[in-house]
Amino acid sequence: MSWFKTSVTGEEPERYVEPDSTPRVQDPSIPNRMVVDKAANKPFLAYKAYRQKQEKAHNEWLERQKIRQEKIARGEEVGPEERDPTEPEEVGLKGLLKFFFYVVVFAALAGKLLAGSYTWNYETRLAQLKSYIPTDQTLFSxxxxxxxxxxxxxxxxxxxxxxxxxxxxxxxxxxxxxxxxxxxxxxxxxxxxxxxxxxxxxxxxxxxxxxxxxxxxxxxxxxxxxxxxxxxxxxxxxxxxxxxxxxxxxxxxxxxxxx
Incomplete structure (x- = not known):
């Protein structure tokens, strides 16, 4: 409680210094800088490493695109255009169907857990809807x-x-x-x-x-x-x-x- 010591004695608290034995890793954002490999730093380090990996992949893709354009200019045959590996993928029809499937399954399980029914006790209302569906059967009075x-x-x-x-x-x-x-x-x-x-x-x-x-x-x-x-x-x-x-x-x- 350094703030308590300062308020009582008026002296500056001792600055905490990590021991030399503490594991350290390379800071991905600053060359030649080592940072402590502790839990508080792991999310930051992981994100920095991810950004560096993405940037490297993008630069390599740009280089391949440059070579491809040069081949096209010389009239050489090239393959299909490569997609940027760092570009976010769009959610297509398959992704939407998969999302709705998970939503329906989650809703059914939640209904069974909370209401005791996979359909949230809507069986009666669903049965009533059948009366509005056209049928080729002749009704008897x-x-x-x-x-x-x-x-x-x-x-x-x-x-x-x-x-x-x-x-x-x-x-x-x-x-x-x-x-x-x-x-x-x-x-x-x-x-x-x-x-x-x-x-x-x-x-x-x-x-x-x-x-x-x-x-x-x-x-x-x-x-x-x-x-x-x-x-x-x-x-x-x-x-x-x-x-x-x-x-x-x-x-x-x-x-x-x-x-």
Whole structure:
């Protein structure tokens, strides 16, 4: 604390001198000057060395350019013009794509770490965007879907579950009088979760428990992966379905069996 000693005694503090044993290196900016090789000097020394290397490379390039111009003046054949090695490279399309790729990966990992989702919990909004994408599929209204309930001989039998329409004509249980005929010609997604086949023949899934929603998802996968039941079109729901009184729902379990 030299300043404290000066303020108390009035004497000048002793000047610190690096010992001769301290490692020293050549100062790249001043010839014949040695500087201490300590951590504080390393960034300066490294930058000076880099500048000297760049300057040397540039001068060598200028010399090659001079020789090339002389050959051209004499009419001699020369190769393609060499680019200045010290000139900064421009970021091309590949560089931009690489940059955006890193940004997307970083954003996804940050979302997983901070929000628990790679898409920052935007799955629902992304799913809603699909409804604006044009499709070549013919949409079924509820009244149109009802015409495919098996009551007309020779006409296919369709059912819908959560908006997806399937052709179940080959299933005997869906024929008139069959045990699952009540699913024909209607989107009864709610009934697949609750097991209330008479009162919950509606597509409205509001108010279902997680277990009931898992039941609906199970049956969606059942029809999607079935070898004989093929997906037909999307079911366009016309009008708003009314939610049945919960008191009408009975506790029941839907047996998963091959239909």
């Amino acid at each position: 509820e009244s149109t879907l009802a015409k495919f309930d098996g009551s007309v001989p020779g006409k296919p039998i369709y059912l819908a579950i959560d908006g997806d329409v399937y052709d179940v004509t080959n299933g005997k249980a869906y024929q008139p009088g069959g045990s699952y005929h009540h699913f024909a010609g209607v989107d009864a997604a709610r009934a697949y979760g609750t097991g209330c086949f008479k009162t919950h023949r509606t597509h409205d899934l509001r108010g279902l428990t997680e277990a009931e929603l898992r039941g609906v998802q199970h049956w969606k996968e059942f029809y999607a992966n079935h070898a004989e039941y093929k997906k037909v079109k999307n079911d366009g729901k016309d009008g708003k379905a009314k939610l049945k009184d919960k008191s009408e729902a009975k506790e029941s379990t839907m047996v998963h069996e091959e239909l």
